[in-house]
Amino acid sequence: MRKISVFGVGYVGLVTGTCFADQGHQVTCVDVDEPKIEKLRAGIMPIYEPGLEEMVRRNALAGRLRFTSSYSEGLAGAEYAFIAVGTPQGSGGEADLQYVRAAADGIAEAMDHPVTIVNKSTVPIGTGDWVSDIVRRRQTKPVNFWVVSNPEFLREGSAISDFLFPDRVVLGSMEPEAAAQVAQLYLSIRAPIILTDLRTAEMIKYASNAFLATRISFINEIASICEALGADVKEVAVGMGYDKRIGPQFLDAGIGYGGSCFPKDVQALAHMAAVHGCHPQLLRAVIDINRDQRRQVVQKLRSVIGRLDEKVVGILGLAFKPNTDDMREAPSVEIIHLLQSEGAKVRAYDPVAMPNAPLYLRDVALCEDAYEVAEGADALVMVTEWNEFKHLDLVRLKAVMRQPVIVDGRNMYDPEAMRALGFTYRAMGRGQAR
Ligand code: NAD
Numbered sequence: 001m002r003k004i005s006v007f008g009v010g011y012v013g014l015v016t017g018t019c020f021a022d023q024g025h026q027v028t029c030v031d032v033d034e035p036k037i038e039k040l041r042a043g044i045m046p047i048y049e050p051g052l053e054e055m056v057r058r059n060a061l062a063g064r065l066r067f068t069s070s071y072s073e074g075l076a077g078a079e080y081a082f083i084a085v086g087t088p089q090g091s092g093g094e095a096d097l098q099y100v101r102a103a104a105d106g107i108a109e110a111m112d113h114p115v116t117i118v119n120k121s122t123v124p125i126g127t128g129d130w131v132s133d134i135v136r137r138r139q140t141k142p143v144n145f146w147v148v149s150n151p152e153f154l155r156e157g158s159a160i161s162d163f164l165f166p167d168r169v170v171l172g173s174m175e176p177e178a179a180a181q182v183a184q185l186y187l188s189i190r191a192p193i194i195l196t197d198l199r200t201a202e203m204i205k206y207a208s209n210a211f212l213a214t215r216i217s218f219i220n221e222i223a224s225i226c227e228a229l230g231a232d233v234k235e236v237a238v239g240m241g242y243d244k245r246i247g248p249q250f251l252d253a254g255i256g257y258g259g260s261c262f263p264k265d266v267q268a269l270a271h272m273a274a275v276h277g278c279h280p281q282l283l284r285a286v287i288d289i290n291r292d293q294r295r296q297v298v299q300k301l302r303s304v305i306g307r308l309d310e311k312v313v314g315i316l317g318l319a320f321k322p323n324t325d326d327m328r329e330a331p332s333v334e335i336i337h338l339l340q341s342e343g344a345k346v347r348a349y350d351p352v353a354m355p356n357a358p359l360y361l362r363d364v365a366l367c368e369d370a371y372e373v374a375e376g377a378d379a380l381v382m383v384t385e386w387n388e389f390k391h392l393d394l395v396r397l398k399a400v401m402r403q404p405v406i407v408d409g410r411n412m413y414d415p416e417a418m419r420a421l422g423f424t425y426r427a428m429g430r431g432q433a434r
Helices: 011-022 033-039 054-063 071-075 097-109 127-138 160-164 176-186 196-230 233-241 262-275 282-305 330-341 354-360 368-372 394-400 415-420
Strands: 003-007 025-029 064-067 080-083 115-120 145-149 169-173 193-196 311-315 347-349 364-366 379-382 405-408 424-426
Touching: 003 011, 003 071, 003 097, 011 025, 011 054, 011 064, 011 080, 011 160, 025 071, 033 064, 054 160, 054 347, 071 097, 071 115, 071 379, 071 424, 097 115, 115 127, 115 176, 115 311, 127 145, 127 169, 127 196, 145 176, 169 176, 176 193, 196 233, 196 262, 196 347, 262 282, 282 330, 282 379, 282 405, 282 424, 311 330, 311 368, 330 347, 347 368, 354 364, 368 394, 415 424
Parallel strands: 003 025, 003 080, 025 064, 080 115, 115 145, 169 193, 311 347, 311 379, 347 364, 379 405, 405 424
Antiparallel strands: 145 169
C-alpha cells in the first residue's frame, strides 16, 4: 500500500485516484473547486463516466479514497503527488499552464517530506523541467523531490478500463530511479512500461494524439474525394483497415474530432513546433480539414433545404462523443453556432450531456428525446453516434418532421434504407453512385 495524492479531480484525476484506491492504495484527491469536493464527499459524481460512481463509493466507504481542497491535508504523508489539472488552449494556440503552475506552487509550499511529483496532465515538452524549477524555488522546507512525466491515454466513456488495461504506461524522468519507483504503482497492471526521459515522455503523448487526429482528418479528406467521385468511404475504410499496416481504428469519416484533448493538443504541438522554428504543415492541414467538416454539414443542409433562416434544425447528440457528458470542443457546439449565425432555429437532445448544454449554447430548445427534437423540424443532423440513435423508430421520426431530411454526420445509417423510407438523406463521403 502506497500513499498517493492527486491534484486536480477532473476526468483524469478522479479516475486515476479512484483506480489507485481500488488497487489498495491510500489516495487523497485535492481540487481547488470546493463545491466539487463537497459533492464528491456526498457521493455525487461531478462528471458522467460509466462505472465510476460505484467505484468511488466503494473505495470512499473503505476509507481508501478521500477528497479535500487543502494542499497540506492532501500531501500529508504522501509519497507520490500526481498532477492532473487541466491544460486548456491559450489564446495563441499554446497550452495554458496556469493550473499546472498553481499546482506546482501549492505542492512546493505544502511539501514537508520527500515526494515524487508525477505529471499526468498533457503538457508541452519541457514542462517537467519547469515544474522542477518552480518547486525548487517555492519550497518552504528543503526536502528532496523528483519529477516524473506519466502522460495519460485514457478515453472518456471507457476511462476506467483504459486506466486498468492500458496499451502502455509511459514514465519519463531525468532520475531513472524516480521513474522506476512510479513503475511500482503499475505493477498490477499488465502493460508494457516505457521508461524514458522527461521530454520524450511528454512528446509521446502529443505525438500519439496528433497521429490519431491525423488519421481522422486523413479519412475525412478521403471522404470528400469519395463523395466527389461516387465512392463510399465506409467501405473504403473497411477495405483499408484489413491491411495490418493500417488497421481499422480511427478511420470513421464524419464531422471530425472534438473533445477536451485532440483539438487543443494538435494546436499546442503545432504552436510548439512553430515557436521552435519548425514548419508544422501536416498538423496545420489536420486542423484545417477538421474545421471544414463542420462547415460541410451546414453546406449539405443548405443544399437540401435552401436558406437556413427561420428553418428548424434538430440536433441529435451534444457530447463530443458517446458515453460522456463532456461538451468541450464538441462538434455540436460549432455546428449549432454556424446554424444560428444563418438564422436557423435549433432544437437538440443528448442522452447525458443536457445538463452541460447551457454552459456552451444559447437559444437552443432542449428536448426530452429524439422524437421531440424531430417535431416540426425541417431537418435533423446526427452529431453524436449514441447507441440509442442507431435504433430510432425512423418511421415515427419522419411522421413528426416538417420535411424528412437527415444529414448524418456520423454515417450511422444505410443510405439505401433511408431513401427507401422516404428520407432525403445525406451522409459524409458516401457517393451518390450508391
Ligand atoms: P478537467 O478539466 O476535467 O479537470 C481538471 C481539474 O483540475 C478541475 O476539477 C479543476 O478544478 C482542477 N484544478 C484546477 N486548478 C487546480 C489546482 N491548482 N489544484 C488542484 N486542482 C485544480 O481536466 P481533465 O479532462 O481531467 O484533464 C486533465 C489533464 O489530463 C489535461 O492536461 C488533459 O489534456 C489530460 N488528459 C485528459 C484526458 C481526457 O480524456 N479528459 C485524457 C488524457 C489526458
